[in-house]
Amino acid sequence: MKLIECVPNFSEGRRPEIVQEIAGAVTAVPGIKMLDQSSDASHNRSVITFVGAPAAVKKAAFSATQKAAELIDMESHRGEHPRIGAADVIPLIPVSGVSMEDCVVLARELGQEIGEKLGIPVYLYEEAALTAERKNLAAVRRGEYEKLKEAIGQPGRHPDFGPLRLHPTAGATAVGARPPLIAYNINLDSSDVQIARKIARSIRGSSGGYPSIKALGVLIEETGTAQVTINVCNYRLVSLARVFETVKSEAARYGVGIKSSEIVGLLPMEALLDSAAFYLRLQGFHSGQVLEKRLTEN
Amino acid sequence: MKLIECVPNFSEGRRPEIVQEIAGAVTAVPGIKMLDQSSDASHNRSVITFVGAPAAVKKAAFSATQKAAELIDMESHRGEHPRIGAADVIPLIPVSGVSMEDCVVLARELGQEIGEKLGIPVYLYEEAALTAERKNLAAVRRGEYEKLKEAIGQPGRHPDFGPLRLHPTAGATAVGARPPLIAYNINLDSSDVQIARKIARSIRGSSGGYPSIKALGVLIEETGTAQVTINVCNYRLVSLARVFETVKSEAARYGVGIKSSEIVGLLPMEALLDSAAFYLRLQGFHSGQVLEKRLTEN
Numbered sequence: 130m131k132l133i134e135c136v137p138n139f140s141e142g143r144r145p146e147i148v149q150e151i152a153g154a155v156t157a158v159p160g161i162k163m164l165d166q167s168s169d170a171s172h173n174r175s176v177i178t179f180v181g182a183p184a185a186v187k188k189a190a191f192s193a194t195q196k197a198a199e200l201i202d203m204e205s206h207r208g209e210h211p212r213i214g215a216a217d218v219i220p221l222i223p224v225s226g227v228s229m230e231d232c233v234v235l236a237r238e239l240g241q242e243i244g245e246k247l248g249i250p251v252y253l254y255e256e257a258a259l260t261a262e263r264k265n266l267a268a269v270r271r272g273e274y275e276k277l278k279e280a281i282g283q284p285g286r287h288p289d290f291g292p293l294r295l296h297p298t299a300g301a302t303a304v305g306a307r308p309p310l311i312a313y314n315i316n317l318d319s320s321d322v323q324i325a326r327k328i329a330r331s332i333r334g335s336s337g338g339y340p341s342i343k344a345l346g347v348l349i350e351e352t353g354t355a356q357v358t359i360n361v362c363n364y365r366l367v368s369l370a371r372v373f374e375t376v377k378s379e380a381a382r383y384g385v386g387i388k389s390s391e392i393v394g395l396l397p398m399e400a401l402l403d404s405a406a407f408y409l410r411l412q413g414f415h416s417g418q419v420l421e422k423r424l425t426e427n
Numbered sequence: 428m429k430l431i432e433c434v435p436n437f438s439e440g441r442r443p444e445i446v447q448e449i450a451g452a453v454t455a456v457p458g459i460k461m462l463d464q465s466s467d468a469s470h471n472r473s474v475i476t477f478v479g480a481p482a483a484v485k486k487a488a489f490s491a492t493q494k495a496a497e498l499i500d501m502e503s504h505r506g507e508h509p510r511i512g513a514a515d516v517i518p519l520i521p522v523s524g525v526s527m528e529d530c531v532v533l534a535r536e537l538g539q540e541i542g543e544k545l546g547i548p549v550y551l552y553e554e555a556a557l558t559a560e561r562k563n564l565a566a567v568r569r570g571e572y573e574k575l576k577e578a579i580g581q582p583g584r585h586p587d588f589g590p591l592r593l594h595p596t597a598g599a600t601a602v603g604a605r606p607p608l609i610a611y612n613i614n615l616d617s618s619d620v621q622i623a624r625k626i627a628r629s630i631r632g633s634s635g636g637y638p639s640i641k642a643l644g645v646l647i648e649e650t651g652t653a654q655v656t657i658n659v660c661n662y663r664l665v666s667l668a669r670v671f672e673t674v675k676s677e678a679a680r681y682g683v684g685i686k687s688s689e690i691v692g693l694l695p696m697e698a699l700l701d702s703a704a705f706y707l708r709l710q711g712f713h714s715g716q717v718l719e720k721r722l723t724e725n
Contacts, residue, residue, distance in 0.1 A: 132722070164721060180722060224718060309718070316710075373707050389710040398696060398719045404703040409671050412614075412687040420522060420607070421696045421719065423462060424430070424478060 130425050131226040133186045133235065134164075134309070137219040139175045139197050140212045140300075142168040147200050148175045154196040155179050158189040164395065173208030174217070178395070180224060183231065187239050190219050194243055198299035203274050211270045213277050214249065214300030218266065221257075221306045224397065225425065232306035233257045240304040244291025247299070250281060251290040254305035259289055266303060274300045311361040311400055312393035313369060315376045318386040322348040325355035328379045332359070332372065339367045339375075354388065364400040370407040398422065428723050429524040431484045431533065432462075432607070435517040437473045437495050438510045438598075440466040445498050446473045452494040453477050456487040462693065471506030472515070476693075478522055481529065485537050488517050492541050496597035501572050509568045511575050512547065512598030516564065519555075519604045522695065523723065530604035531555045538602040542589025545597070548579060549588040552603035557587055564601060572598045609659040609698055610691035611667060613674045616684040620646040623653035626677045630657070630670065637665045637673075652686065662698040668705040696720065 141147045148168055155177060156163050165178040179189060194216040201215035219239070221232040236257035244251045258264045262285075272280055278295050280286045287293065288301060295301055317325055325346030334340035341363040349356050357376055361369060377387050399416060406414050416422045439445045446466055453475060454461050463476040477487060492514040499513035517537070519530040534555035542549045556562045560583075570578050576593050578584045585591060586599060593599055615623055623644030632638035639661040647654050655674055659667060675685050697714060704712050714720045 134718070162722060164718075180718075224722075369703075369707060387708060389708045391710055392712055392716055395716055395718045395721060398717045401703040401717065402699050404707055405667075405699040408706040409667060409702055410685060410687045412689055414690055418690055418693055419696045419699065420432070420462075420478075420693045421723070423693060424460060424522075425719070425723075 131182050132180050132224040133183050133227055133232060134178065134180045134222040134224050135186050135190050135219065136176060136178050136222065137190060137193060138212075138217045139177070139193075139201065140173065140203065140206050140208065140215050140217050141197070141201050142172055142174045142208065143170050150200060151175075151193050151196050152177055154192040155189045158185050158192060160185040161189045169210075171208070172210040173206065174210050174212065183227065183235050186221065187235055187242075190221075190239055191242055191246075194219070194249070194299075194302060195247055198247055198249060198296060202298045203300040204298065206274070211267070211273050212300075213270050213274050214296070214302045215298065216249075216302045218254075218303045219305070220255065221304075222309050223306075224309075229256055229306060229308070236304050236306045240290045240302075243302055243304065244288065247291075247296070249291055249296040249299050250288035250293070250301040252301065252303045253289045254303045256306040257304065266305070269303050277301060308363045308365065309397050309400075311364055311369065311396045313359045313361050313372065314391045314393065315357045315359065315373065316349070316388040316390065317355045317357070317380055318388045319355050319383075320348065320353040321385075322346055322355045324380070324383045324385055325357050327383070328357050328376055329359075331379050332357075332375055339372075341366045342372065361400075364397070364403065368403050368407065369400055370404040373404075429480050430478050430522040431481050431525055431530060432476065432478045432520040432522045433484050433488050433517065434474060434476050434520065435488060435491060436510075436515045437475070437491075437499065438471065438501065438504050438506065438513050438515050439495075439499050440470055440472045440506065441468050448498060449473075449491050449494050450475055452490040453487045456483050456490060458483040459487045467508075469506070470508040471504065472508050472510065481525065481533050484519065485533055485540075488519075488537055489540055489544075492517070492547070492597075492600060493545055496545055496547060496594060500596045501593075501598040502596065504572070509565070509571050510598075511550075511568050511572050512594070512600045513596065514547075514600045516552075516601045517603070518553070519602075520607050521604075522607075527554055527604060527606070534602050534604045538588045538600075541600055541602065542586065545589075545594070547589055547594040547597050548586035548591070548599040550599065550601045551587045552601045554604040555602065564603070567601050575599060606661045606663065607695050607698075609662055609667065609694045611657045611659050611670065611688065612691065613655045613657065613671065613688045614647070614686040615653045615655070615678055616686045617653050617681075618646065618651040619683075620644055620653045622678065622681045622683055623655050625681070626655050626674055627657075629677050630655070630673055637670075639664045640670065659698075662695070662701065666701050666705065667698055668702040671702075
């Protein structure tokens with residue numbers, strides 16, 4: 130069963146009726162399964178999560194982008210989160226039976242279609258990027274919608290598809306392919322947020338740790354717990370087990386233990402199977418031995 | 428998605444054409460997915476593993492029992508494994524969306540149908556048993572086919588369904604419901620089989636360990652590895668992680684480490700998720716957070 134997950138972000142998080150219309154464009158496509166919808170008013174942004182076969186996902190993402198272009202006017206959009214357009218960012222994520230390369234190909238097809246049929250400039254990012262710089266979404270969104278109006282004319286900021294100017298209401302869209310991101314929190318047996326911050330610095334790529342890890346130290350007020358809040362951006366490179374063990378070892382250096390950990394939202398089965406295999410020292414194990422996985426195969 | 432796994436054992440392991448006909452009766456039922464087939468010549472016995480929705484599984488198990496009754500003559504059957512009939516034992520195992528109680532109900536319906544329509548006496552066992560004694564399959568099969576011919580007339584050996592005499596060619600059938608069984612081996616960093624045997628004794632129910640665990644100590648000749656070979660009969664009672672940690676702790680008492688472990692065949696996803704959750708100290712985790720699991724739900 131070929132399945133791709135798509136997690137588009139739209140620049141509307143305050144008017145539920147608009148978000149519902151966009152979500153409706155997604156679910157109208159046969160074979161699409163809606164997994165989640167969430168809106169954030171202060172970011173004025175919504176995230177829709179859905180899965181399906183590659184062709185259906187492409188169709189649904191295109192249709193939602195078209196609907197967002199009709200309903201969202203970037204000229205009047207305000208919000209805290211960086212953004213360049215109505216359908217701001219569209220990542221494609223391999224779930225089963227498809228490779229990252231398949232997602233890259235699909236992202237480029239989708240980008241071309243959005244650019245040509247909707248007249249919205251498209252930037253390819255992460256695994257789908259055509260240049261090293263655009264692998265980084267932050268570089269693509271630099272200056273955001275307001276500054277990109279001018280910047281799009283500069284050679285280094287030319288879009289990969291579509292016109293050389295922003296769409297009058299929908300702005301621009303970033304389309305990419307990436308591995309699944311796992312939101313993972315580790316709670317320390319301490320209320321000292323400084324320790325959580327030091328541990329976060331030791332594991333995250335931006336301060337010399339694992340390049341695929343993002344992390345912050347925070348205090349969970351209601352329980353008085355210092356927490357390392359983590360994005361595991363490529364669990365195949367750095368697994369949950371390795372993150373957990375590294376945090377445990379760093380915490381021990383401050384005489385602090387691990388109270389618990391939490392997975393926020395969804396994660397691929399393989400990420401947990403890998404952790405079980407790590408601790409149980411499983412040899413020769415493959416996910417086809419998992420009954421539920423076997424049932425979806427042929 | 429309601430799914431039950433069925434793993435019937437048939438008293439034929441030497442004539443592949445007979446086994447194929449029985450398997451064909453299973454796959455002829457729409458909605459059934461064949462997962463595995465294996466035959467053992469010395470046991471003269473075959474195991475077929477399939478899954479499907481409850482009604483389809485009942486139909487397929489009935490149809491395979493009927494076919495086995497046509498093709499297998501217990502009067503001429505010889506083999507090392509204990510058996511009472513052509514379709515010797517039919518366990519039903521909850522996989523997803525069904526409870527053990529659902530499997531018990533289905534096992535009793537299936538048993539009644541086999542007894543009444545095929546004239547084969549049926550004994551309910553394990554979770555489906557009507558008496559404490561018959562929970563134990565060994566008690567149901569005591570004396571095997573040959574001695575059961577007489578014993579079936581004794582009050583304590585009366586079948587739960589069907590006639591008070593063995594079927595002339597098909598004998599009797601045991602129908603039950605049970606949790607999934609996981610075949611799990613732990614390899615010691617030692618070639619001393621005596622240590623593996625001592626560890627096996629310390630964990631298995633029959634010598635005072637965990638009631639849901641069966642275990643033996645063996646020597647894997649080709650690698651010179653002492654191995655604890657284990658049946659985890661109810662991973663919800665005693666998890667893979669607890670078995671691993673108990674074996675590790677017992678091995679340490681002899682100054683021996685764990686080299687690796689292996690899962691033989693299939694296992695439910697939950698058994699590995701539980702292990703990951705144990706080691707990662709996950710709180711508030713539920714299997715609906717697993718993308719693949721979520722995709723099969725509604």
